[in-house]
Amino acid sequence: MESHAIAKQKTASAYNAAAELFDHPANTFWSRFGNNTVERLGLTTGDKVLDVCAGTGASALPAARKVGQAGRVVAVDLAEKLLAIAEAKAAAEGLDNLEFRADDMLALGYPDGYFDAVVCVFGIFFVPDMSAAVKELWRQVRPGGRLAITTWGPDLFEPANSALWQAIRNERPELYKKFNPWDRISTPEGLSAMLHEAGLTDVDIVAEDATHALSAPEDWWVLAMGSGYRGTLDQLNGEQLRKVKHANLQHLASRSVDEIAANVIYAVADKPLADSAACADIG
Numbered sequence: 001m002e003s004h005a006i007a008k009q010k011t012a013s014a015y016n017a018a019a020e021l022f023d024h025p026a027n028t029f030w031s032r033f034g035n036n037t038v039e040r041l042g043l044t045t046g047d048k049v050l051d052v053c054a055g056t057g058a059s060a061l062p063a064a065r066k067v068g069q070a071g072r073v074v075a076v077d078l079a080e081k082l083l084a085i086a087e088a089k090a091a092a093e094g095l096d097n098l099e100f101r102a103d104d105m106l107a108l109g110y111p112d113g114y115f116d117a118v119v120c121v122f123g124i125f126f127v128p129d130m131s132a133a134v135k136e137l138w139r140q141v142r143p144g145g146r147l148a149i150t151t152w153g154p155d156l157f158e159p160a161n162s163a164l165w166q167a168i169r170n171e172r173p174e175l176y177k178k179f180n181p182w183d184r185i186s187t188p189e190g191l192s193a194m195l196h197e198a199g200l201t202d203v204d205i206v207a208e209d210a211t212h213a214l215s216a217p218e219d220w221w222v223l224a225m226g227s228g229y230r231g232t233l234d235q236l237n238g239e240q241l242r243k244v245k246h247a248n249l250q251h252l253a254s255r256s257v258d259e260i261a262a263n264v265i266y267a268v269a270d271k272p273l274a275d276s277a278a279c280a281d282i283g
Contacts, residue, residue: 002128008104011126012078014231015055019081021226023056026219029212029262030122034058037121037150038066040206040268046070047116050140052105053077053123057086057098063119064095074115076101076108106136113142121150125182126228134198141271147200151191152182153207153263160220160252160260167247168232171240175232191265203269212262217252220260221245 021027037059043049043066051060054075064073077083080102087100101108105120106127118137127133134149141147169176185191188205195203214220225233236244 004106004128007126007128008078010231011228012080014228014234015077015079016081017234018226018228018230019056019079019085021222022082023085024222024226026215026222027226030055030058033150033262033264034060034121035062036208036264037119037148037266038062040266041117041119041146041148043067043071043117048114049073049117049119050108050110050115050137051075051119051121052137053120053126054086054100055079055082055121057089059119059121060086060098061090061093061095063117064090064098067097069097071097073098074101075099076103076105078102078104106133108140110140112139113145114140116142116145117148118145119148121148122152122182124149125151125180125185130185130194131197134195134200138198138200138269138271143271144273145271147269147271149191149195149267149269151185151265151267152180153209153265154186155261155263156180156182156186157212157220157223158261159255159257160214160224160248163251164220164224164229164244164248167244167251168236170247171244172236175235177232186265188265191267195267195269200269202272203267206266208264208266210262210264211259213259214252214257217249217257220252220257221249224248 045068047067049063054060054077060073060075075098083100083102090098118141124130124133138147185194188207192205
């Protein structure tokens, strides 16, 4: 298993590089699924929320709107450039109830039960030990509070994804990945098993079949360069990158592909109030 330190460095590097295209109009799915996750949490005015792997605010900003001035949202990400975009968007909207932290979600230092809700959208799979990461997030949820984990479902970005990796394999076989980090939790059963390892048993899991529209094959390339795939694509030299792009877009154009799979799995866990009673008994 890759160390947490190496995984952190790779993730930060990839997403800082991708920041310039992360909020491109071709990449609206970040906002779409971030909003959907927040809607499932049932936040109320005054709530304190922790949003890790916050990116450019796809879930942090809607959470801030929900909790209002009496509430607080802490948005955490490893990529400083993504957070800078989120902070600018919050300022433009007049949202001053957010705090932005470029930090490791496993070392934030908040007390047990500090937050009413903790959110992680498309990020838990970047930590080599996912169940350990969930335990740390769960620790910071108050009794009666909620944890939301959103991840990718099966066949992500197909048919474009397979064509991309085949093109990469043709140029640089050593960069080819047979699986993605989210594959282990890309089914409700897999996600449930991982959460159960972390000690979460009362979890509502909903799989959503979704697609992402492409107005042209070029939209797919913008998506790839504005996502975590950037970490691999930046390892290609100029000619290799040109060939991969050409092969990938030609594949989509020849098949008149105008949408790709963007299946999602939402998990929301309620922390039992019994935890509070247990603490009172101990006191």
